[in-house]
Amino acid sequence: MSETPSRRIDRIQPFRVMALLAEARELEQQGRDIVHMEIGEPDFPTPPPVVEAATRAIADGKVHYTPAVGLSALREAIAGFYQDRYGVSVPAQRIVVTPGASGALLLALGVLLEPGQGVMLADPGYPCNRNFAHFLDARVQPVPVQADTGYQLSLALVQQHWQADTRVVMLASPANPTGTLIPSAELEAIIDWVERQGGTVIVDEIYHGLIYGESPPTALGCSERVIVINSFSKYFGMTGWRIGWLVAPGELIPGIDKLAQNLFLSASTPAQHAALAAFEPQTLDILEQRREAFEQRRDFLLPALREIGFDIKVEPQGAFYLYADCRRFTDDSFAFAQALLQEIGVAITPGNDFGDNQPQRHVRFAYTTSLARLQEGVRRLQQRLAPDG
Amino acid sequence: MSETPSRRIDRIQPFRVMALLAEARELEQQGRDIVHMEIGEPDFPTPPPVVEAATRAIADGKVHYTPAVGLSALREAIAGFYQDRYGVSVPAQRIVVTPGASGALLLALGVLLEPGQGVMLADPGYPCNRNFAHFLDARVQPVPVQADTGYQLSLALVQQHWQADTRVVMLASPANPTGTLIPSAELEAIIDWVERQGGTVIVDEIYHGLIYGESPPTALGCSERVIVINSFSKYFGMTGWRIGWLVAPGELIPGIDKLAQNLFLSASTPAQHAALAAFEPQTLDILEQRREAFEQRRDFLLPALREIGFDIKVEPQGAFYLYADCRRFTDDSFAFAQALLQEIGVAITPGNDFGDNQPQRHVRFAYTTSLARLQEGVRRLQQRLAPDG
Numbered sequence: 127m128s129e130t131p132s133r134r135i136d137r138i139q140p141f142r143v144m145a146l147l148a149e150a151r152e153l154e155q156q157g158r159d160i161v162h163m164e165i166g167e168p169d170f171p172t173p174p175p176v177v178e179a180a181t182r183a184i185a186d187g188k189v190h191y192t193p194a195v196g197l198s199a200l201r202e203a204i205a206g207f208y209q210d211r212y213g214v215s216v217p218a219q220r221i222v223v224t225p226g227a228s229g230a231l232l233l234a235l236g237v238l239l240e241p242g243q244g245v246m247l248a249d250p251g252y253p254c255n256r257n258f259a260h261f262l263d264a265r266v267q268p269v270p271v272q273a274d275t276g277y278q279l280s281l282a283l284v285q286q287h288w289q290a291d292t293r294v295v296m297l298a299s300p301a302n303p304t305g306t307l308i309p310s311a312e313l314e315a316i317i318d319w320v321e322r323q324g325g326t327v328i329v330d331e332i333y334h335g336l337i338y339g340e341s342p343p344t345a346l347g348c349s350e351r352v353i354v355i356n357s358f359s360k361y362f363g364m365t366g367w368r369i370g371w372l373v374a375p376g377e378l379i380p381g382i383d384k385l386a387q388n389l390f391l392s393a394s395t396p397a398q399h400a401a402l403a404a405f406e407p408q409t410l411d412i413l414e415q416r417r418e419a420f421e422q423r424r425d426f427l428l429p430a431l432r433e434i435g436f437d438i439k440v441e442p443q444g445a446f447y448l449y450a451d452c453r454r455f456t457d458d459s460f461a462f463a464q465a466l467l468q469e470i471g472v473a474i475t476p477g478n479d480f481g482d483n484q485p486q487r488h489v490r491f492a493y494t495t496s497l498a499r500l501q502e503g504v505r506r507l508q509q510r511l512a513p514d515g
Numbered sequence: 516m517s518e519t520p521s522r523r524i525d526r527i528q529p530f531r532v533m534a535l536l537a538e539a540r541e542l543e544q545q546g547r548d549i550v551h552m553e554i555g556e557p558d559f560p561t562p563p564p565v566v567e568a569a570t571r572a573i574a575d576g577k578v579h580y581t582p583a584v585g586l587s588a589l590r591e592a593i594a595g596f597y598q599d600r601y602g603v604s605v606p607a608q609r610i611v612v613t614p615g616a617s618g619a620l621l622l623a624l625g626v627l628l629e630p631g632q633g634v635m636l637a638d639p640g641y642p643c644n645r646n647f648a649h650f651l652d653a654r655v656q657p658v659p660v661q662a663d664t665g666y667q668l669s670l671a672l673v674q675q676h677w678q679a680d681t682r683v684v685m686l687a688s689p690a691n692p693t694g695t696l697i698p699s700a701e702l703e704a705i706i707d708w709v710e711r712q713g714g715t716v717i718v719d720e721i722y723h724g725l726i727y728g729e730s731p732p733t734a735l736g737c738s739e740r741v742i743v744i745n746s747f748s749k750y751f752g753m754t755g756w757r758i759g760w761l762v763a764p765g766e767l768i769p770g771i772d773k774l775a776q777n778l779f780l781s782a783s784t785p786a787q788h789a790a791l792a793a794f795e796p797q798t799l800d801i802l803e804q805r806r807e808a809f810e811q812r813r814d815f816l817l818p819a820l821r822e823i824g825f826d827i828k829v830e831p832q833g834a835f836y837l838y839a840d841c842r843r844f845t846d847d848s849f850a851f852a853q854a855l856l857q858e859i860g861v862a863i864t865p866g867n868d869f870g871d872n873q874p875q876r877h878v879r880f881a882y883t884t885s886l887a888r889l890q891e892g893v894r895r896l897q898q899r900l901a902p903d904g
Contacts, residue, residue: 129740131626131770140773171576180785181570187560189755225614225757228780237520241630241652257777263630263652351518366578366784368614368757381520384529388646391617394783395755396569 137260141253143475146463150473161503163491164463164473166302167365168420168446173412175403176364183399190395194386195379196223196371197398204371207405212344216373222382223371223401225393227332227357230372231258232389234328234353235294237374237381239264243293248279249481250449250488252302252330256481267292270483273439276306277449281315288323295320298330299345300337303480303490304449305424305442307342314348321351328353332370333445335361335413338421351375358397360445361413362404367397420446423493423500430504431491434512448491455511459489470506526649530642532864535852539862550892552880553852553862555691557809557835561752562801564792569756572788579784583775584768585612585760586787593760596794601733605762611771612760612790614782616721616746619761620647621778623717623742624683626763626770628653632682637668638870639838639877641691641719645870656681659872662828665695666838670704677712684709687719688734689726692869692879693838694813694831696731703737710740717742721759722834724750724802727810740764747786749834750802751793756786809835812882812889819893820880823901837880844900848878859895 143164150160171177183189195201201218208216224230231254239245241263247255249268259266269287271277284295295316299308308316317327329345331354345352357370374382386392403409428448432438437451456462460476467473475492477485493500532553539549560566572578584590590607597605613619620643628634630652636644638657648655658676660666673684684705688697697705706716718734720743734741746759763771775781792798817837821827826840845851849865856862864881866874882889 129764129766131767132629134629135626135770135773138773138777140769141776144776167580172573172578177573177578180573184561184566184569189561189566189753191556191754225783226780228778232778236650237524240521240523254777261625261774261778364578365580366781368779368781368783375518377518378520380529381524384524384527385650387530387533388527388643389617389621389650390757391615392755392757394614394757394786396785397783 134260134263138257139253142460142478146467146473146475149464150467153467153471158471160467160471160473161499161506162473162495163493163500163503164475165492165494167494168360168363168416169494169496170363170416172363172367173409175406175409176362176400179403180396180400184396188395188399192392192395192398194390194392195383196393200398200402203402203405208344208346212347214344214347216346217376220373220376220379221371222374222379222386223369223393223398224386225370225390226359226368227330227355227370228254229390229393230355230357230370231255233382233385234355234372234374235259235262235264236385237378238294238326240293242291244289244291245294245296246279246284246287246292247296248277248301249483250277250303250477250485251481252298253479255296265291268481276440277301277304278306278308279316280312281319284316284320292325294326294328296328296330300333300442300444302333302445303447303475304440305445305447306440307337307443310342313345317345317348317352321349326351326353328355330355332357332360336417336420336446337444338424339443346373358401358404362401363413363416364397364401364404367394367400369393369397369401420493423497424448426497427491427493427500427504434504434507446493448493450489450491451487452489453487457486459486463489466507466510470510472503472506523649523652527646528642531849531867535856535862535864538853539856542856542860547860549856549860549862550888550895551862551884552882552889552892553864554881554883556754556883557749557752557805558883558885559752559805561756562798564795564798565751565753565789568792569785569789573785577784577788581781581784581787583779583781584772585782589787589791592791592794597733597735601736603733603736605735609762609765609768610760611763611768611775612758612782612787613775614759614779615748615757616719616744616759617643618779618782619744619759620644622771622774623744623761623763624648624651624653625774626767627683627715629682631680633678633680634683634685635668635673635676635681636685637666637690638872639666639692639866639874640870641687642868644685654680657870665829666690666693667695667697668705669701670708673705673709681714683715683717685717685719689722689831689833691722691834692836692864693829694834694836695829696726696832699731702734706734706737706741710738715740715742717744719744721746721749725806725809725835726833727813728832735762747790747793751790752802752805753786753790753793756783756789758782758786758790809882812886813837815886816880816882816889816893823893823896835882837882839878839880840876841878842876846875848875852878855896855899859899861892861895
């Protein structure tokens with residue numbers, strides 16, 4: 127019995143990309159050159175002003191526990207960010223600093239879900255969302271989404287799939303793995319309808335800083351009952367620091383505080399002090415340049431992959447992912463990804479990691495490496511998949 | 516419905532000491548001098564070699580995600596620590612680096628417990644243990660422990676309280692709030708018996724580096740099926756960095772890895788690189804000096820409190836806590852703690868935070884402040900509680 131893990135572990139799938147990543151590292155150790163388009167982590171380092179703030183804080187001995195909900199100054203800074211960037215007034219008391227968006231998702235779902243209650247989410251989608259629900263013995267209610275809704279839940283889909291036990295609807299805009307947005311009017315309509323059913327909408331905005339084109343409003347402008355998840359990882363370049371936040375209705379904050387006290391004690395103190403510098407004008411300038419670099423990469427990679435024969439049905443407006451139908455080449459995306467890795471040293475993520483909606487016919491490309499490396503990847507793909515193209 | 520938290524939140528009590536801590540901070544802002552004996556956090560800063568390692572890692576751009584189970588080098592370093600300090604050979608593959616002991620406890624209980632299964636633990640005990648079980652919809656099976664077993668579970672108590680659905684027995688040595696150890700023979704007998712029932716023992720060794728007198732063996736020497744929780748927070752002086760570890764049976768590691776991938780992605784990368792320096796001889800020298808300072812504090816505070824009239828029935832051999840029966844002064848330890856704070860500016864933790872076993876008659880003193888401050892605290896307590904003593 128001791129060595130048998132609980133059933134919740136069986137319901138959680140390991141990330142298939144981890145096996146590919148391990149294979150890629152092995153090939154690299156053998157001297158092979160691998161173009162990494164599988165990794166959901168920006169290649170940019172943490173911005174220098176953030177690094178300097180961290181170093182200063184550590185030197186000053188700011189290494190003790192903070193309140194479970196985070197440093198007051200950081201909660202205030204995040205509130206200021208919502209005011210400055212979105213013109214939305216969010217009281218700092220509704221903001222909780224967390225160990226990454228992962229910590230925010232665990233707190234948000236933990237405070238909302240009874241065992242057995244339903245969590246509606248888009249398939250394909252970020253794999254951890256399903257697994258948080260499994261961890262809490264909630265019921266995952268995946269909704270297959272297609273290109274016609276930009277791979278997003280729509281009001282019609284939410285209404286059609288709503289069940290008596292549905293408690294939470296999870297949205298992400300921009301989404302992983304598709305990079306697509308939910309149109310603002312649709313977002314507002316979904317939130318309004320779900321709240322009238324007595325449910326709660328959680329909106330993942332961790333890629334909200336990485337949108338190419340006009341920046342849409344935050345979901346926080348729609349309702350004071352929505353929960354928004356965000357992170358210093360992706361846009362702010364602080365992945366390994368493990369720091370993020372959530373915004374929740376004021377009534378849920380005491381429960382979230384209790385959970386955070388017990389599950390985490392607090393988020394990393396050096397990371398919190400570092401993050402204080404994330405909103406400085408100098409940092410935001412750097413981040414804006416990086417956003418432009420990601421946009422350039424997208425603008426190169428999207429047509430190049432289409433030309434090779436990948437069917438990318440929706441032009442992604444954000445994040446750093448392209449979600450491609452690869453049926454022209456394979457009906458087994460995992461074997462396909464393995465073959466590309468072994469034969470031409472190009473690493474991509476097979477669809478299996480994102481759900482059960484035709485995963486064998488989809489792959490995800492991440493443009494988290496330099497334009498030069500993406501060009502090299504495309505050259506290899508072109509030669510292997512469309513030599514006469 | 517949206518603003519109603521899940522039932523698991525109702526089962527989780529907030530820490531009463533947080534209210535006192537907030538009150539203490541308020542008094543300090545009003546200019547009052549407060550002697551802090553409520554805080555479970557060493558007053559020492561992170562050791563300089565660890566700080567330097569962190570600063571170097573950050574400057575070198577080591578700020579990206581690590582594997583979910585932690586940096587290989589750190590897992591190896593922890594294995595080396597077990598070899599050097601305890602003469603126990605633990606393969607690095609069985610070691611998982613976590614966001615503090617909190618993360619380790621969530622992974623360990625998450626991989627083991629089905630909803631409704633039982634977790635046996637000592638009352639009084641570390642409050643989060645109960646709350647992790649509540650979070651996972653497991654059943655908490657508290658066992659009231661008394662001075663006769665050093666406030667620890669004994670084999671007899673475990674046998675007496677074992678139920679058909681008991682899955683996990685949680686031990687801590689040294690324990691919070693009592694600072695007491697489980698005798699090695701008893702520990703071995705408990706582990707042996709529980710494993711023969713098909714259960715798993717989790718041993719919290721986060722205060723194992725802070726033992727005054729002969730250092731006992733780690734529970735890892737007793738069995739390869741036991742799970743040990745440890746941390747860089749207390750002994751290694753890295754509280755706010757949020758970094759710890761667990762050692763588990765090899766068969767559970769894939770499940771723990773999956774959980775860690777989803778719940779955390781990984782522990783803080785700067786903290787992991789910093790922790791690599793925690794085992795260096797120069798750091799261990801500093802930690803040994805600090806351990807001696809804690810021992811001095813205990814040796815001052817224990818007789819001083821007894822003289823005032825606090826009944827400390829068991830001499831604590833480790834950690835930095837004294838668990839005192841205060842019935843000579845009060846039958847409401849929370850009101851008592853509040854009165855001491857308001858009247859003489861001495862902050863201590865009421866028994867309520869540690870369980871339901873006569874909490875109103877117990878308080879915890881933490882000697883996490885300097886000897887001079889402890890002397891000042893004792894002077895005030897003496898004057899208020901035993902003016903003619």
